[in-house]
Amino acid sequence: MGRHGAPTRRGRGAGPGTGTVVVVALLVALLAGAVAWRGWVATTGTGPFLPWAGCERTPDVSVVTTAAMAPVVKDVAADLDDVCARFTVTAEAPDVTVQRYAGDGEGAPDVWLPDSSLLAEEVAEGDRTTVSVGGPVAATPVLIAVPSGLEAPAPASWGTTIVAPTTRLPEPTQSTVGRIALMVGLAEIDALPAAARSTSLSGIGGMLSRVVPEASLLSAHAGGTDPAVFPTTEQAVHEAAPPGLSVVVPASATPALEYPVVTSRSAPAEAVAALTAALTSAAGSDALRAAGFRTPRDRSPVVEGGPAAAALDVEPSPEQAAAAQRMWAAVATPTRLLTVIDTSGSMAQSAASGGSRIEVASRAATGAIQLLADHNSVGLWTFSTRQQGDRDWTQLQAVGELGREDQRARLAFSLGSLATRLGGDTGLYDTLDAAYRRAVEDHDPTAANLVALFTDGVNDDPAGGLTLAQLTTRLREVGSADTPVTVLLVGMGGVDARALAPVARAVPTGGGGGAAVFTVEKPEDIADVYVTMLLRRVPQQG
Template sequence: MGRHSLPDEAGADAPGPRPRTRGRTVAVATALVLTVAAGTAAAVRGDLLSFGDSCRDEAVELDVVAAPDIAPALRAAADDAREKEVTSDGSCIDVRVTARDSYKVADELRTGQGDAGYDVWVPDSELWLQRVGPGSMQNKVSPAGNIASSPVGMAMVPSAAESLGWPEKTYDWLELTGAAMKSDKLRLGAADPARSATGLLALAKLSTAAGKPGGKGGDTRAAEMAKALSSRTSDSDSRLVDTVARDASGTEKGKPRRNQALILSEQAAYKHNASAGEENSLDMFYPKDGSPRLDYPYTLVREDELSTDQSRAALRFMTLFSDDEGRAILAEHGFRTGTEAPSAKLVTAAGGRTPQPYTAEASEPPGEKELQETLGMWTITVQSARLSTVVDVSDSMGAFVPGQNRSRMEVTKSSLLRALAGFTDEDEIGLWEFATFLDGERDYRELVPTRRLGDRKGDGTQRDRVSEAFSDLAPIPGGATGLYDTTLAAYEEATSTYASGKFNALVVLTDGVNQDPGSISRRSLVSRLENLSDPKRPVPLIAIAVGPDADKEEVVQIAEATGGSGHQVDDPAQIHAVILKAIMEAGSHG
C-alpha cells in the first residue's frame, strides 16, 4: 500500500496506556518484520507458528496508540480478536487502543521525553515517522507495513461543487485551490499543516504545483497561497469538519461564516456523510494531477526492548488487517485496503462520482527536504517572521566550494536570495555583516535595519534593499571571523526589538571559528545569551556553520543557549533548506 500518516489526539472514550511491561529483550530483525508482513502472514494467521488452541495461558498485552481517525477501526479489530480468542504462540492477544494526534506522538518520540508507554504506533501518515527521524535513539520506531490508505482531495457542499462543474469538470490542485480562493463566496478551510498530515500533504502538493523551488515567483506564490489558507485553518481534521456550512449560503445567525470547501481525506468525508444526512453531505473532488494519500504505517516502538512474545503478538495483530474480516472492518470505517481499485460503494459514500479520477494512482509522497521547506514556509508565512540575518564576510568566504566554480560567498548569496523569495511582505528581514575590525573597533556593521519587507522608502521597498544588500556582500581582504562579539551584539539587538505576534529569530552564518583574541570568551558568551533569552519572548538563534573549517560543536553550544539550533553544511547551497528546517522546528515549540 502507499505510505502516509495523520495527527493523534486523545480520544475521550479511551483510557490511558497501561504501564509498559518488558520481558526478555530481543531485537526483531527488519527482515523478519518485512517477511511476516509480506510473505509468512498466512502461516501466522493459520496458527502454524506454535499457536495454541485456547487461551489457557495469560494473554499477551499490547498497547497501541493510533491516529484518531483509524483508532475506532483498530478497536473494533481488537474486540473481534478478543471475542474469537485469536492467539499468538498459544497465548491470546489483549490489545488496547488509545487515540492520540500523530503530531503529538511524533514530537514526543523525537524529543525522547518520558517513557513512550506503548508498543505500537499507527499514525495516519509516514510523514510523522520522518518527523521522528532516525536520530531518535531513545525511542526508535520500526515500520512493519501499511494497513490502510485514504486519498486527500477537496470536499465541498453540493451548491459549491455544482458551481465548479462537479463531477464532470476536473481540476488540478492549483486550479481547484485557485477557484476555491478566488473570492469569499467560496470559503476554503484546511487543517494546520504543522499538526495534520492531510493539510501538510496538500500544502506540499500546492507548493510543488505553484512552481519549482527557486523558480521565478514560485516560492512567493506558494507563500501567498499558504497565507490565504492560514486565515481559515483549524487545529485538527476533526475540528475542520466542524466548520463546514450547514446550508447553501454558509451563514448562520450569530455565527461566523462557515467553510463551503475543505481539504479533506476521503475517509473523513465518508465519516461526515455517514452522519450528516443527504442535505448536509459533501461532494468530493479528486485533483487530476494526483491525490496524495494517508498511508497508516503500522510501527513498532522501541522494538529492541519488546519481549519476544510482545513482538510476535504485535505482528500477529497486524496480520489481521490482511484477512477478509480485518479488511472489511477497515472498509466499514471508510478506509481503502490493498492495491486494487476502491469499491464504488466507499467512494460514493465519501461524495465521489465518475468522472472524478478517484481510481488514479497516488501521487508520489513529498521527500524529507520538501517537507522541511514546506513546513518552514508555513511557519514563517502563518505567523509572519522577524529575522535578523548576520553573515560572515571574513576573507575565507572567498574560498571556492569544492566541485563548483563559485566561492562560498557567491553560493551563500544565492541561497539567501532564494530564501528571501519565500517571505511575504508582512515579514521583517534585516542584514548585518561581520569580520574583525569591520567598523572601527567593532567586528560588525548593520547594512539594512530589520523592517517589514513591504515597506516602501523612496523608489523601492525593504525587499529591494535587502535583496540588493545580499547581492553586494563580499569577503573583506584580511578579515578574520569576529564571531563572539558579533553574536552577542546581534542577539541583544534582536531581543530588545522583539516583535510580539511574530516568529522572531536571529540567523548567523559563519565559515569559521572565532578569531578575535580580544573578544569575550565562549563561556561568557553562552552565559550572557542565556541571561538575555526569555521564554515568554523567544528569539531562537539559528547558527549555521558553513564549510569544513567551521566548528559545528561551537555553533550548537552557542545556539542552544537561546533555545535555538546549530547546524553545519558542506555546501552553502544547503543554507536555504537548513534555515527553513530550523524555523519549522523552532516554530513547532512556539
C-alpha cells in the first residue's frame, strides 16, 4: 500500500495533480497541432482554411481565382483566424470558371476573383439575382515585353504589336492578356488612315501562326533560343524576373487586368465581407504588392519601366470585346475561298493607280492570299467568254489548303500568268452561277465558304448565256441555309458599284450567306475587303 501511496504524496507536495498535468498537456498538444495545421495549409495552399473554435456554424466558402492571384488569396484566407468559415481557394483559368455560371450556376464558386472586370460584368449580366460584382482588389497593367537584343515594333502600339512578325501572342480565347491586346490593337488599326490601315491589316493573317500558350511566354520567349516580343503583365514580369527582359509602355494605351470580387448570392455574407476586407486592408495590400500587383492603396509601378498610375486605362469596351471575338473567331476558323478573276480583253487597260487592271487584280489576289494562314484553302479560276468551248471559265487551281502540296507556290505561278490569258468579253452571270454551285457542292461546314470575283465590268456575253433573272432563279435553287456561301464582288477599273448591286442581290442570304460589292483601284485596297470579310461585316445590298 505504501509503495502505491508514496508517489501520490510526493505529487501533492511538488505541484499540480496528475489530472491537471494531463489537461495542460492536452491543451498544449491541441494548440501546437492547430498551429501546425494552419501553418501546413498556409504553406501548401491546399486548405481548407479552418476557423478557430467557438463558432456556432462554419460554412464552407469556395474561392476561385487565377493562378497568379491564388497564392496571395490563400495566404490571406489562412490568416482569417476570427472568421467562422472554411475557405478553399482554387486556381483556375477564367474561361473555365465562366462555364460554371452557365445554366443554373450550380457549379459556380461562392467567390470568384477573375482577371477581368469586363468578364465579371458579362457573367453578372446573365442573371443579376445570382451574382454581384464588387470593386477590384488589385490590378496589373498589360505591357510589351522585350527580350535583350530585340526591339519593340515602331511606333510602340498594340496595333503594330499584334501584327508584327517578331511577336508572339497568347491565345485570345483562353488568355485575358491576349484578348486585351487583340481588342485594343484592332481598335487602333481600325482608326488609322486608309493606307496605314491596309499596311497593318496585311499582317493579320499571320497572327494564328504566332499564337502560343500564355505560360510559355516568359519561360520560352523571354530569351534563350526563341526570343520574341510579347504582351504580358507587370505582375508576371515581377514574378518571373527573367534576366535581360525590359518592358515597353505603348504610347497609345495602357490597359490593365483588374481583379473584382464576384460573389454568389448564396455565399455566406460575413465570410465574404471578411475576405474582401482582408484583401483590401493595409496588410492585404502589402501582400498583393509583394506578389507584383497594384492595389487601390498603392497604384505605383512594381517593375522598372512600368507605367505611372495615371497612365492606366480602363478595360476595353464591350463593343471592342465583341469585335475582337468576331475577328479572332474568323482568323481561327478556316476559310475556303474560290478566287475568280476577270481576264476579258478590257483587263489589259490601265488602272487609275498605274499598271494594267489585270496586274492590279493579280497583285490584289496575291495580297489576299498572304492575309490567310496555312490552314485556309484557296483556289483560282479565270473567266471571260468561251474560254473552253461554250464555257466562260477555266479552273487554274482547285481549292486546296495553303499549307499543303505547294498550294501557295502554285497559286502564285498561276496569278503571275494572268496577263497572258486576256481576251474575250465578260461572261459574268454564267461564271458566277458555276462558281457558286461549286462552292455549294464542296461546302465545308467547319469553314467560312467564300467566292471572291474580280471584274472590271458588268455582264457582257454576245453569245447569250444567263440573264440576271435566270441567274437569280438558279442560285436560289441550289442555295441553302445549311450550305451558306458568301460572295464578294470586287469591281475594278472604274466599274460602278451600283451596277454590281443587282448581281449581289441575286445571291441567297440564308444561313449567313449573301453578297457584298467592293471597289478597288490599288492592290493594297484588297486588305480592307478581306478584313471586312473576316469581320463578317458584309453590308446589306439595297
